[in-house]
Amino acid sequence: MIEVHNLTKRYGDKVAVKDLTFTVRPGIVTGFLGPNGAGKSTTMRMIAGLDAPTEGTVSVNGGRYRDASAPMAQLGILLEARAVHTSRSAYNHLLALAQTNGIPSRRVAEVIDLVGLSEVAKKRVGGFSLGMGQRLGVASALLGDPQTVILDEPVNGLDPEGILWVRNLLKGLAAEGRTVFVSSHLMSEMALTAQRLIVVGRGQLIADTTVAEFVAQASGNVVVVRSPQSSELRELLVSPDVTVSAIAPGQIEVHGLSAEQIGDVAWENRLRIHELSTQQASLEEAFMELTRNAVEYHAHGVTPSHSADDRPVTSGDPR
Amino acid sequence: MTAAATHSADIRPAFPGMKVTQARVIKSEWTKFRSLRSTKIILLVSIILTIGVSALICAVTASHWTRLEPGDRASFNAVASSLNGILISQLAVGVLGVLLISGEYATGMIRASLTAAPKRLPVLWGKIAVFAGVVGTASIVSTFVSFFLGQALLTGHNLRVGISSPGALRMVIAAGVYLLLVGIIGMALGCLLRNTAAGISSLVALFFVIPPILGLLPKSWSDKIGPYLPANAGEAFWGHPEGSHLSPWVGLAVLCAWTAVAVALAAVRLTRYDA
Numbered sequence: 032m033i034e035v036h037n038l039t040k041r042y043g044d045k046v047a048v049k050d051l052t053f054t055v056r057p058g059i060v061t062g063f064l065g066p067n068g069a070g071k072s073t074t075m076r077m078i079a080g081l082d083a084p085t086e087g088t089v090s091v092n093g094g095r096y097r098d099a100s101a102p103m104a105q106l107g108i109l110l111e112a113r114a115v116h117t118s119r120s121a122y123n124h125l126l127a128l129a130q131t132n133g134i135p136s137r138r139v140a141e142v143i144d145l146v147g148l149s150e151v152a153k154k155r156v157g158g159f160s161l162g163m164g165q166r167l168g169v170a171s172a173l174l175g176d177p178q179t180v181i182l183d184e185p186v187n188g189l190d191p192e193g194i195l196w197v198r199n200l201l202k203g204l205a206a207e208g209r210t211v212f213v214s215s216h217l218m219s220e221m222a223l224t225a226q227r228l229i230v231v232g233r234g235q236l237i238a239d240t241t242v243a244e245f246v247a248q249a250s251g252n253v254v255v256v257r258s259p260q261s262s263e264l265r266e267l268l269v270s271p272d273v274t275v276s277a278i279a280p281g282q283i284e285v286h287g288l289s290a291e292q293i294g295d296v297a298w299e300n301r302l303r304i305h306e307l308s309t310q311q312a313s314l315e316e317a318f319m320e321l322t323r324n325a326v327e328y329h330a331h332g333v334t335p336s337h338s339a340d341d342r343p344v345t346s347g348d349p350r
Numbered sequence: 351m352t353a354a355a356t357h358s359a360d361i362r363p364a365f366p367g368m369k370v371t372q373a374r375v376i377k378s379e380w381t382k383f384r385s386l387r388s389t390k391i392i393l394l395v396s397i398i399l400t401i402g403v404s405a406l407i408c409a410v411t412a413s414h415w416t417r418l419e420p421g422d423r424a425s426f427n428a429v430a431s432s433l434n435g436i437l438i439s440q441l442a443v444g445v446l447g448v449l450l451i452s453g454e455y456a457t458g459m460i461r462a463s464l465t466a467a468p469k470r471l472p473v474l475w476g477k478i479a480v481f482a483g484v485v486g487t488a489s490i491v492s493t494f495v496s497f498f499l500g501q502a503l504l505t506g507h508n509l510r511v512g513i514s515s516p517g518a519l520r521m522v523i524a525a526g527v528y529l530l531l532v533g534i535i536g537m538a539l540g541c542l543l544r545n546t547a548a549g550i551s552s553l554v555a556l557f558f559v560i561p562p563i564l565g566l567l568p569k570s571w572s573d574k575i576g577p578y579l580p581a582n583a584g585e586a587f588w589g590h591p592e593g594s595h596l597s598p599w600v601g602l603a604v605l606c607a608w609t610a611v612a613v614a615l616a617a618v619r620l621t622r623y624d625a
């Protein structure tokens with residue numbers, strides 16, 4: 032379990048994390064989402080004791096990570112930036128880490144095998160591809176068979192097979208009762224892996240919710256209707272709560288009514304319908320909508336729309 | 351959710367006896383040391399420089415002895431001559447010290463090291479212990495080899511002295527210890543500055559640039575400060591007594607004070623600042 036309480040981190044004038052409070056529970060995968068520069072990596076470094084919080088507290092499995100007698104049994108972490116000497120072999124890198132905590136060397140061979148690096152274990156890490164480096168990072172995170180696992184963008188640089196592997200690995204770790212906290216930019220990836228979501232933007236909490244709830248909110252509400260009498264139907268549907276827009280000749284998009292409601296209106300007015308379909312708003316779009324006001328680095332041409340509504344979206348936990 | 355069941359005290363490590371100890375961190379640092387080719391190469395270079403340059407100086411002195419100025423002959427010290435290689439090899443040892451820590455910052459390895467041992471100080475002590483064991487041994491062995499090889503080369507004009515001659519044993523051991531302390535100061539600089547180039551530059555400044563610059567100051571100044579610079583205090587420790595302002599043991603004390611202050615600052619930097 033990871034408990035973060037009123038966590039704030041300032042680098043000079045820059046506020047990287049602001050008054051963040053959340054709990055990551057064991058037994059499930061918790062996704063940590065947010066746009067670039069939202070403070071995910073900073074938060075994760077503070078949990079591992081690498082950066083000291085400016086204010087607030089962090090605990091791992093109920094204690095300060097620094098005070099753990101066998102730290103690698105408590106927490107394994109894959110950091111965003113590579114944390115390995117490029118001139119050393121993967122085997123020696125892992126062996127050196129294992130020795131600090133008294134982890135037997137057979138475990139080193141075990142994790143190397145687990146992440147699929149057996150063939151290159153004695154090669155210089157400097158020659159590794161991005162994906163191989165990422166696998167080595169996962170191996171070092173799992174070395175101590177830790178109760179809590181933190182992975183900062185683990186699928187970064189992995190091929191589809193590697194992504195699937197990470198997905199199953201995370202689920203497996205959670206199923207064993209471990210706390211699994213994983214950051215990502217991709218909502219769709221998290222929807223497949225995580226049960227809970229913590230969303231941050233500009234260092235602040237935006238949402239602490241379940242994936243199911245997020246997906247439910249994000250989907251529906253947009254219905255596409257194809258009808259030779261689309262303009263008549265349009266007149267009947269529009270109201271202050273409902274917007275209708277023409278997307279093609281004979282085709283309209285309705286916001287604010289369900290497919291059933293639209294079908295009923297059409298039947299009552301004897302209008303012909305050729306297609307009536309609920310559109311799944313993409314998860315990425317819903318995610319971007321949620322974090323739009325908190326995006327720090329916009330591409331040119333996109334202007335941030337500031338909103339005063341910064342209240343976090345929260346919902347009950349799945350206990 | 352049961353809060354008690356997840357408290358750190360209740361988590362049973364997967365491997366029996368799992369725990370961070372200073373001895374284990376030292377073992378880990380030894381693995382790190384021996385698994386980098388660059389560190390082994392620099393160590394070898396320092397040994398070759400100590401022995402080779404000393405031998406060269408002795409050989410040249412012996413072959414030119416009859417043509418030397420009387421003053422040069424009078425100030426000649428056979429022990430010091432056979433150890434003079436360390437004036438150059440100290441740079442290699444110092445650089446090795448800097449690199450052992452700055453290399454971890456450059457590659458990001460330090461973050462892995464400090465998450466494995468989050469109390470941090472054991473990592474610094476572990477590095478210093480391994481360095482002292484490996485480089486200290488190599489340095490003392492190479493100053494002994496230097497001495498005997500140098501004396502063999504000086505045999506010709508009856509210049510050679512034995513290890514039992516006054517001060518000889520002290521100077522030979524001191525030269526090895528001096529190299530080790532320079533290396534530890536290098537480590538502290540690497541830890542303080544977290545950058546290889548900055549660490550090596552400040553090492554060079556401290557040992558090679560500041561001493562001659564100080565000589566440009568009024569003599570009353572340079573005489574007061576000069577002897578207490580690490581390079582000069584070190585030379586009082588390992589060199590010929592007549593050449594120095596400080597006695598060998600005061601020299602050692604001053605050099606140890608420099609080392610202790612540098613290491614203390616490095617320890618503060620390591621524990622009080624973000625990794």
Ligand SMILES: Nc1ncnc2c1ncn2[C@@H]1O[C@H](COP(=O)(O)OP(=O)(O)OP(=O)(O)O)[C@@H](O)[C@H]1O
Pocket residue numbers: 042045046047065066067068069070071072073074111216
């Ligand atoms: N050591 C540091 N010194 C100064 N500023 C920093 C430092 N580390 C992070 N920051 C700043 O803090 C903010 C949060 O950065 P962080 O890396 O935590 O974001 P992130 O959510 O991980 O982003 P990304 O998705 O791009 O990885 C950024 O604006 C970054 O520039």
Ligand SMILES: [Mg+2]
Pocket residue numbers: 071072073111183
């Ligand atoms: Mg990041």
